[in-house]
Amino acid sequence: MAVLTNIPNNTSARDWRDTVNALIKRIAALEAAGVPVEIPAPAFTTQPSISPTSGTAGSTLYAATPGTVSNGAVVSRVWLLNGVAISNGVTALPASSGTLAYQETASGPSGTTMSTVQVAAVTAATVTPAPAPSFISQPSISPNTGTAGATTFTATAGNISNGSITSRSWTINGTVISTGTTASPASSGTLTYQETATGPGGTTQSTVQQVTVATAAAAAPAFTTQPTVTPSTGTAGTIYTATPGAVSNGTVTSRAWSLNGSVISTGLTATPASAGTLTYQEFATGSGGSASSSISTRTVSAAASTLALSPNALSITSKAAAGTLVSNISNVPAGVTPTITPNDGRLIIAGDAASGWKAVVGMSPLSAGTINYVVAAAGATSASGAVTVSAASSASGAFFTDPFFTNGMFARS
Missing domain, CATH: 2.60.40.60 (Cadherins)
Incomplete structure (x- = not known):
């Protein structure tokens, strides 16, 4: 095989060996004859190149085409992004924007040589923001009216896209009373309910749902125990005595003894003067109304x-x-x-x-x-x-x- 005078890229190992051996022999012959021999440094006869020359961070793969070297070979390469090495191979995938530089180093018997720097622009990737959560349907609450201390309100959750409900809030007159799906206001006023949805794109609040809570009606008085009358039998002239009943949500405000339908006393005692039917009843009053006790009845016999x-x-x-x-x-x-x-x-x-x-x-x-x-x-x-x-x-x-x-x-x- 003829000895090469120029070593192109992709030269086989045998051609490299024959060329170097021939060069060594010539140098040895010249030195033996007393003729000084200068070996030239490696040189890039063609510079490396990269493609593409622009791209996007995180998605564009940059590739190098190595340069052609005389009197040596490429022994190293480096990719720099904004001055920081990110690869030493023939490709690089920059993760962020900036200036991408590529350079090769050639080495031969007479030293090393650097190629020119190849430069490409790397732009930042376009980030498409995640859509914010959205209420496809708003929440609702039921019933639409109620009474303080008596009504439990229940929320039906809204329908969410791009997120989910992460919090709820019930307020009565501006004060939070519940963060669940139900609320039982103890006082009257305006009851509101609102949901907050969260997703990759942020947070969104529902429209405010509200109802009016009425004041609870006062409980009506009631006799928890009925009044009693003693004695159980008697004659005209006997003194009958009442033991008052017990009343919730009110007090006894009047009482009446009647003999044969005519009132004979409004106190706790009565003395019927003649025979007949004696009755006793109490009347209670409170903020919720009035109530009557049961009627106690006694038969009064004629006096002996x-x-x-x-x-x-x-x-x-x-x-x-x-x-x-x-x-x-x-x-x-x-x-x-x-x-x-x-x-x-x-x-x-x-x-x-x-x-x-x-x-x-x-x-x-x-x-x-x-x-x-x-x-x-x-x-x-x-x-x-x-x-x-x-x-x-x-x-x-x-x-x-x-x-x-x-x-x-x-x-x-």
Whole structure:
């Protein structure tokens, strides 16, 4: 193979070897003959180039076409971005904008040579910002009206593009009361709800949803315990007493006792003067209205009468005839026959309801002294009297002539 006088790119290793060996022999022959030999330094007969000459950071791959070197070979290369090495191969991919430079170094027997610097422009990549979140549909809240302390409001979330809901806020009159999906305002005013959506493109807030919360109506009074009345039975003249009921959301402001439908007292006690139906009821008032208790009812019986004796003290002789009047008896309840004690025949009951009841001398003999007697009748208070008996000198012939024997209560013997 002929020895090369110029070593082009892509020269085979054999051509390099033959050329260098021939050069060494010539130099050795010249030196042996005393002729000085100067070996030329490596030289770039063609400079390297890069393509493209402009591009975008992060996406454009720059590639080098090596230069052609005489008297040596390229032994190193370097890519610089803004003066900082980013590659030593034949390609480079700059990550940021700036000036990209490429240079090769050739080395041979007589030293090294640098190629010219090849330059390309690197522009910053165009960044397309992520779209901001957007409410495709706005949130809503229900119900659309409510009452403080009684209504729970619920939110239906909005529909979001390019993000998701990251926070919620309920406010009543500007004060946050909840960050969840429900709120139960304790006071009246304007209730608002708003959502915040977040995504790669930032944050967006929904429109503000609002409703009016009304003031809760005051609770009506209520009897938690009913009033009671004592005693459970009684007669006219009995004092009845009420124990007041307990009231929530109010107080007892009035009370009424009625006898047969007519009010007889507005206090805690009542004394019915006659028989009939006695009722008691309480009335409570509060900011939420009024309430009435249940009605307590008592049956009032007529007061027991007191028997009256006229006279209740009498003096007679031991010979007083049977049927002699001892005392008239009054206030005997209808349909009742009075009785007398002692019941030993000395004094007996005579008469009837039509003509009047009487205590009279009976058939048993009287002895001198005092007879203390008691007249009683069912449903009435008994009465007592006394008969003073004095001794008599002779018998009276009027024993069977007293008119009381004509009513059939006594029989002649």
